[in-house]
Amino acid sequence: MHYTFQDILMRLKQYWAERGCIIQEPYDLEVGAGTMCPETFLRVLGPRPYRVAYIQPSRRPADGRYGENPNRLYKHWQLQVILKPSPEDIQQQYLDSLEAIGIDLGKHDIKFEEDNWESPTLGAWGIGWQVMLDGLEITQFTYFQQCGGLDLDVVPVELTYGMERLAAFLQNKSSVYEIEWAPGVSYGDVRRAEELQFSVYNFELADLASLWKLFELHEAEAKRLLEAWPEYPEKRRFPLLAAYDQVLKCSHLFNLLDSRGAISVTERAALIGRVRKLAVGVAQAWLEQNGAEVVG
Amino acid sequence: MKRLPFLLEIGTEEIPDWMISPALEHLRELFAAFLQEQHLSSEPIAISVDGTPRRLVLEARDLPERQPDSEEWILGPPVTAGLREGRPTAAAEGFARKMGVPVQELEITETPRGQYLGCRRRIQGRSARELLAAALPGLILNIRFPKTMYWTGKGGPRFIRPIRWLVALLGEEIVPFELAGVASGNLSRGHRLLGAGQIAVAPENYRDLLRENYVLVSAEERQRKIQTDIAHLLAGTELRWRPDPALLDTLVYLTEYPTAILGSFDAEFLNLPEEVLITVMRHHQKYFSVVYADGRLAPHFIAVMNTAADPEGLVRQGNERVLRARFSDAVFFWQVDQQKRLADRVPLLAQITYQAKLGSYLDKARRMVRLGRRLARMLKADAAPVERAAWLAKCDLTTEMVKEFPELQGVMGGLYARQQGEPEEVWRAVYEHYRPESMEDAIPSTLSGRLVALADKLDSLQGCFRLGLAPSGSRDPFALRRAAQGVVRILIEGSLPLPLRRLIGQDQALVEFFEDRLRYYFREARGFRYDEINAVLAAGWDDLTDLEARLVAVQAVRPTEDFEPLAASFKRIKNILRQAGVAATLPARGSAIRENLLERGPERELYAAFRHVRTQVRRWRRARQYREALTAIASLRAAVDLYFDRVLVNAPDPQIRHNRLTMLSELLGEFSAIADFSEIVTTQQEEK
Numbered sequence: 016m017h018y019t020f021q022d023i024l025m026r027l028k029q030y031w032a033e034r035g036c037i038i039q040e041p042y043d044l045e046v047g048a049g050t051m052c053p054e055t056f057l058r059v060l061g062p063r064p065y066r067v068a069y070i071q072p073s074r075r076p077a078d079g080r081y082g083e084n085p086n087r088l089y090k091h092w093q094l095q096v097i098l099k100p101s102p103e104d105i106q107q108q109y110l111d112s113l114e115a116i117g118i119d120l121g122k123h124d125i126k127f128e129e130d131n132w133e134s135p136t137l138g139a140w141g142i143g144w145q146v147m148l149d150g151l152e153i154t155q156f157t158y159f160q161q162c163g164g165l166d167l168d169v170v171p172v173e174l175t176y177g178m179e180r181l182a183a184f185l186q187n188k189s190s191v192y193e194i195e196w197a198p199g200v201s202y203g204d205v206r207r208a209e210e211l212q213f214s215v216y217n218f219e220l221a222d223l224a225s226l227w228k229l230f231e232l233h234e235a236e237a238k239r240l241l242e243a244w245p246e247y248p249e250k251r252r253f254p255l256l257a258a259y260d261q262v263l264k265c266s267h268l269f270n271l272l273d274s275r276g277a278i279s280v281t282e283r284a285a286l287i288g289r290v291r292k293l294a295v296g297v298a299q300a301w302l303e304q305n306g307a308e309v310v311g
Numbered sequence: 312m313k314r315l316p317f318l319l320e321i322g323t324e325e326i327p328d329w330m331i332s333p334a335l336e337h338l339r340e341l342f343a344a345f346l347q348e349q350h351l352s353s354e355p356i357a358i359s360v361d362g363t364p365r366r367l368v369l370e371a372r373d374l375p376e377r378q379p380d381s382e383e384w385i386l387g388p389p390v391t392a393g394l395r396e397g398r399p400t401a402a403a404e405g406f407a408r409k410m411g412v413p414v415q416e417l418e419i420t421e422t423p424r425g426q427y428l429g430c431r432r433r434i435q436g437r438s439a440r441e442l443l444a445a446a447l448p449g450l451i452l453n454i455r456f457p458k459t460m461y462w463t464g465k466g467g468p469r470f471i472r473p474i475r476w477l478v479a480l481l482g483e484e485i486v487p488f489e490l491a492g493v494a495s496g497n498l499s500r501g502h503r504l505l506g507a508g509q510i511a512v513a514p515e516n517y518r519d520l521l522r523e524n525y526v527l528v529s530a531e532e533r534q535r536k537i538q539t540d541i542a543h544l545l546a547g548t549e550l551r552w553r554p555d556p557a558l559l560d561t562l563v564y565l566t567e568y569p570t571a572i573l574g575s576f577d578a579e580f581l582n583l584p585e586e587v588l589i590t591v592m593r594h595h596q597k598y599f600s601v602v603y604a605d606g607r608l609a610p611h612f613i614a615v616m617n618t619a620a621d622p623e624g625l626v627r628q629g630n631e632r633v634l635r636a637r638f639s640d641a642v643f644f645w646q647v648d649q650q651k652r653l654a655d656r657v658p659l660l661a662q663i664t665y666q667a668k669l670g671s672y673l674d675k676a677r678r679m680v681r682l683g684r685r686l687a688r689m690l691k692a693d694a695a696p697v698e699r700a701a702w703l704a705k706c707d708l709t710t711e712m713v714k715e716f717p718e719l720q721g722v723m724g725g726l727y728a729r730q731q732g733e734p735e736e737v738w739r740a741v742y743e744h745y746r747p748e749s750m751e752d753a754i755p756s757t758l759s760g761r762l763v764a765l766a767d768k769l770d771s772l773q774g775c776f777r778l779g780l781a782p783s784g785s786r787d788p789f790a791l792r793r794a795a796q797g798v799v800r801i802l803i804e805g806s807l808p809l810p811l812r813r814l815i816g817q818d819q820a821l822v823e824f825f826e827d828r829l830r831y832y833f834r835e836a837r838g839f840r841y842d843e844i845n846a847v848l849a850a851g852w853d854d855l856t857d858l859e860a861r862l863v864a865v866q867a868v869r870p871t872e873d874f875e876p877l878a879a880s881f882k883r884i885k886n887i888l889r890q891a892g893v894a895a896t897l898p899a900r901g902s903a904i905r906e907n908l909l910e911r912g913p914e915r916e917l918y919a920a921f922r923h924v925r926t927q928v929r930r931w932r933r934a935r936q937y938r939e940a941l942t943a944i945a946s947l948r949a950a951v952d953l954y955f956d957r958v959l960v961n962a963p964d965p966q967i968r969h970n971r972l973t974m975l976s977e978l979l980g981e982f983s984a985i986a987d988f989s990e991i992v993t994t995q996q997e998e999k
Contacts, residue, residue, distance in 0.1 A: 084643065086636045101462065103475065106324060110503070120504050124616035124626045126565060127364070129327035131458070142460040142472070144325060149629025150596055150614060158462055158473075168465045189632060276662070 020182045020196040023116050024070055027094050027176065030115045031068035034108065036096065039069035044260060045267040048073050048134075049095030049175055053259055056137060056294075057301050059099055059159055062168040068096045070178070074267065076217040076274035082203075082210035085190030089213045090206075092178035099171035101158060109156065109174055113148070117185060124149050132157045132173075136266055136290045138164035138298070141173065153181050163298020164291075223277050230268040234289065237261035241296040250304050255297055262293045314373040315439070315482035316514035320499055321451055322476035325364040328564035330456055330471060332530075335360040337455050338369055345450060346371075349442050350378050361528050363567040365503070367454075368528055370514065374481065378436030385410060390419055390426040403428055440481045447479060448490045463491055476500060480514055502526050502567050505619055525568040525619060533563045537615055540571035541599070550609055553600045558593060565597070566617040573601075574631045578610040580638045583645060586722050587712070591637045594718055596630070644711040653727050656706040663708055666789070669774040672705045675767075679704065682766040689809055696759040700740035701766055703728055707741075721745040747797050750836060754801045761805045768794035769814060776821045795828040802855040803832075812853035829858070839866060842992040849987035857935065864937030865986050873945040880951045881988040884975045887960055893972045902977060908970040913950070913957040920950040921978055928982065937985050944982045 018026065028038050042052040049055060049071035058065045071093050079089030102108065106127070114120060127144040132155060134140070143157035155175040159167055179191040179202070188194050192203030240258035247253045269286055272278050278286060319342075326334070339360045346352035351374060358371045387393060387406035394400065399407075399414045407414040410430050417428045452468055459469040468474075468491045479486035479495040488495050499517070501507045501524025512520050518528050527533045537559065541552050562569060580588065585608050592598040598612040614630045621627055660673035669675070679701040687694035707713045707724030716723075725742020729735075736759050743755035744763045755761045775781070775789050782791050802809060815821050826848055833839040843865045852858045868874050888894070909915050924943050931940035960975065962968045982988075 085639065087640075100464070103473075106503075122621075122623055122625050123629070124618050124621075125504065126617050127325035128565065129325075142458070149626045150633045151629060158460055160460055166465055170460075170462045170464060184629065184632075187628075187632075189635065 017186055018117055019198060020178070020194050020202060023182055023185065024092070024094065024178065026116050027112060028068055028070070030112050031066075031096050034066070034098075036066040036068040036098070039067055041069060041071050044263050045074050046071065046263055047075055047266060047270055049093040050134060050139070050173065051137065051263060051266065052095070053256060055095060055097050055173065056139070056162060057256075057259065057298070058097065059162050059167060059171045059173075060165065060298055060302050061305055063099075063305075064169070065097065065099045065171075068094065071095050074213075074270070076213075076271050079210065079214035079217055079274070081214040082192070082207040085192065088179065088191065088206075089210050089217070094174075094176040094178055096174040096176075097171055098174075100169045101172035105172050106156075109146075109154070116181070118148070127156065130155065135287050136269070136294060137162065138291050138295045148184065151180060151184055153177060153184065163301075164295040165298055165302070217271060217274050221271060221275065223272065223275060226268055226272050226277075230265055230272070233261045233264040233268065234293065237265065237293045237297075241293065241300065244300050253300075253304065255301050255304060258293075259297045259301075262290065262297060265290050265293065312379075313376040315376055317369075317371040317374045317439075317443070317486075318478060318480045318512070318514040318517055319369040319447065320476075320478035320512075320517075321367040321474060322478070322500060323365060323367070323470070323474050324472040326362075326367075326471050328364065328561050331362050331364070331367070331564045334454050334456060334471070335362050335367060335369075338367060338450075341450050341453055342369055342371070345446050346374075349439075349446075350381075350436070351375055351439055351442070361530060362564075363526060363528065363530075363533075364565060365500075365567060366526075366528070368517075370517075374439055376440075377438045378442070380436050381434045383432050383434055384420065384429050385432055386420070386422070387417060387428040387430065389424075390428060393417070393428040440484060440486050443479070443481060443486045444488045447486065447495075448488050451490060467491065478512060478517075480512070483513060500524075502618075505568065527568055530563050533566060533569050534559060537562060537569050537571055540569075540615075541613055544571060544573045544613065545601075549604055550601050550611060551604065552613055553602055555593065555599060558597060558599065562597060562615040566615060568617065568619055569615050570619055570621070571613050571615050572621050572627050572630075573611060573613055574598075574627045574634070575611050576631065576634050576638060580642070581608060581610060583638065583641055584726050586719065586726065587641050587645070587716070588638070590716050590719055591641060592634070594716070595637060596634060598630075598634070640715065641712065644715060648710040648712055648723075648727060649730065652731050653703050653706040653724060653733075654731075656709045657702065659709040660705055666774070666778075666780075668778055672708060675770060676702055676705050678770050679763065679766040682770060683762050686762045686765060686809060690758075690762075690807065692758055692762070696734065696736040696740065697762045697766075699733070700737045700744070700759055700763045703733070703737070704741050704744050704763055704767065747800055748793065750796070754797075754804050758805075761801050761807065765798060765801055765807075765809075768798050772798070772821060772824075773815060773818070776818050776824070781820055781824065791824075792828070795825055796832065799825070799828050799832050799855065800836075803859050806856055808854045808856045810853045811855055829855075833862060842990055843869065843986075846986040846988060846990035849990050850983055850985055860935055861937050861985050864941050867938050868941040868945060869991075871942070871945060873948040874941070875991065875993045877945050877948045877951065878988040878991040879993050880948070880955065881979060881982075883955065884979050885989045888972065888976055888979065891972050893976050904974050904977060905970050908967055909974075910958065910967075913953045914971070914974075917947075917950045917954040918974065920947055921974070921981075925981055932984065940985060944985075947982075 032038050039054050042054065046052060049069070052069070052071055054067050054069060058067065072090050073093050074090045076089060078087050080087045098105065110120060110125065126147040128147055130143060130145040132141045132143060139159065139162040141157035141159040143155065145152045146154040146156055153176065157173045159171050159173060161167065179194065182194045183191055186194055192201060192207055194202035196202050196205050237258050240254065240261070244253060269290060273283070339358050342358055346356060356371055356373060358369065361368045388402040392400065393403035403417060404414050406428065407417055410432070412430050417430050419426055420429050452470065456471040459471055461467045461469050462473040474491050474493055476498065477490060477493050477495040478497060478499050479488065480497055485497055486495060497511050497513070499510045499512045499521065501510055501521065506524030506526060510520050510524055521528050527536065545552060588608060589600050592600055592612050596614070598614050601609045601611040601613060603609050612634065616626055657673065657676065660676055661671045663672045665672050665675045680698050683697040683701040684694045687697045704724060707720055707727060710723060710727070712723050713720050721744055722742055725738045728738035728741050736757060739757050740755065740760040740763045743760040744767055746752055746755050746764060755764050771789055771794050772791055775791055780789065801807065802811060811825070812822070815825065829848065830841065830844050833844045834841055839862055843862060846865060847858055847861045850861070904918070909918055924947055927943045928940045931937070931943065958971070960968065960971045962971060
């Protein structure tokens, strides 16, 4: 028997719910990876334990292929799991999660190959592996070390499952579009039009001048908020989460501009620096905002 | 004393394959130093290390159970205060009481500060188990890794990956300690999927028990298994595998129980260039390529699993599917890239920065064209293919294939250039212009390729040094060491008589950087002695083929009877001149020696020999026959020896003294152009 795409998603969520994770729904803004959602980026800061799992559609404009390439997508689904602090038997728990979606590990080859993760725009990095199943990378497994430029008090583990790859593997499909999403409905039925239209928009029709303007507007808004933070009297009420949304907008716009080749190599480093500065600003303020709660 | 076997197993999550061997070597060093420090190694103790991705293992046979007992001298009062008229004073008695010995047993000892009373105290050696328990946590955390992490929380211990279990046994007994919340014990773990989660081990049965649990602790055994597996897979077929030692090593340290499988791919993909197929298989999937007996690539691959078997073929199918997807991508890139010719991609290079202050790759391409042309003209070679290749060399950086597979840079440019009808001299030069990428790698095979490679590397070196971006320590982001090493090898092994010194200009740091590369090359790759290398470098260098010819000559003449004694005399001359404040230089023309001031006998004889040999040497040098030239110089030995025996250089008459110094200076100057003999370390000196 095999599971549909939605079966696999539900089974994994079920699996992690049984291990103490709250199940979140996707964050409602465009992000390049599940790591960028506040549920990861902000929750890993500070000493408070936290466990969460969520599906996050992740948008990478440069990877768009008009719905034609069988393995590359503008938007793909990640299952993001954060366990803070990381349990000692986390590797085993992870392997058991694969069994839970029908992979008989006794018949397959699993390797943990070095792959340290880094996100310059978030000032974040970690140590870990890409998990290889029969030569296919299915998961990024990372022990976070720094986030928002800050050493983490407690080391969380982040598991990022690439859902389309896993599903194509389990269903033995050579194209993601052939994945059975639900009985009788393919991944292509659900998503191909979106892949095509966003590829056309990103690569052909998006107005570069507008994108630049939007980037600057969102950056200015985030800055304005961060500048207001030190003087703001009642810290608890201060909308840092709204400031962080502006950072996410900047990051996505950056990716859009980048996919169009609108950013030169030198500009690139400078722009990444600008977004990182905002992300680091939010991370530090967020720690201060939540510090009182931690002590009390 | 009783001797015991010792076993340490550091159980971790998967350590990056390339870090394991160096870590094990360092562990061995740390452990050997510990034994020595603690006097546990009076006799040589066999320490062996081995490891897999999940365990670093150290075994030592015959560890002494405890340190030897020792004696310590405890100093008491000085004799002047401790004895009065040969009898112990109150001070001596007090000291004896404190030490718990009868006062008569105190002894007198000599110290640099005079005579003292003292006594011996016997110290019992501590047990090895106790010493190990105290030392191991620190020792383990001291193992060097290129990058470490923390996992128990901020401020916690750092290691390459989380430590999950520890086995530490001395004989049957556990060496008790705790590290990162893990207590040492006798429980190991088997293969993650095939072995038991807990295995009670002892030093004697450790390896066997682990083998039963699908862990081959010995890297050598894993390597043998991979090779045997492959031999079995291919037996009876017309297929061979392409041995790849680096990849084999990676797979050995990526697995605890390796098993090789043979997979296939659609023969249609063989239409892609072999370079692309091999890169995808090797770098991205860690597969060995498979060829037919005639060397042609076959549509098969060998993957190495970290498990015992693939009975249903699921692992093979999975790997085949991944490879198909990768190859399909490559086909797509190959087709898309062909839509824009390399020559039309040149303007796109303006958008790729080489280095902020050195401009874009377009700027670099322009400089490479100019420099390539200059080099070709210096060699009176055809500059046209060099300029064309330099102009196209970096264009593949804008192709989808190189963006996806950066390790194919250069190679792809060459393949696209060939496909687009560029002549062989041009496409091959593009293809090979990053060579040599290591000491083992070949230099470019054509003259144009060599000149484009030189232009590229020299441009990087000069530009970066001008900006003060010289490599420091292990930081070498622009790979300048490799570039300079490449320049050295291309010039020498390609026999290109180009004036390197003139090409790199006045930058003293760059000159010294090259001298370091030259020393390294001649010593490590060519086996010359360091003093011979220093001698020819000190005589000046520019054209490296000439430098090499001089070095070969020095090496050849060195064992002859007269050479080293003459080198010693030259050193003496150099010292005399230095003390007199005279430089060993030649006058612009003719000679400043005044013949009428030369004394009959040894001085005139040396002068005559000097003039005679000078004529010969100049002729040999012009013909670059350095061996003959050096032999001629060495023939001066008898005359020089006699001169120093009989002639006083520091003559009382200032005119004569000056004339003698002049002759020595000209002699030294004349004969130091091939090699500075004073750099030669003579046998006599070494014996001192």
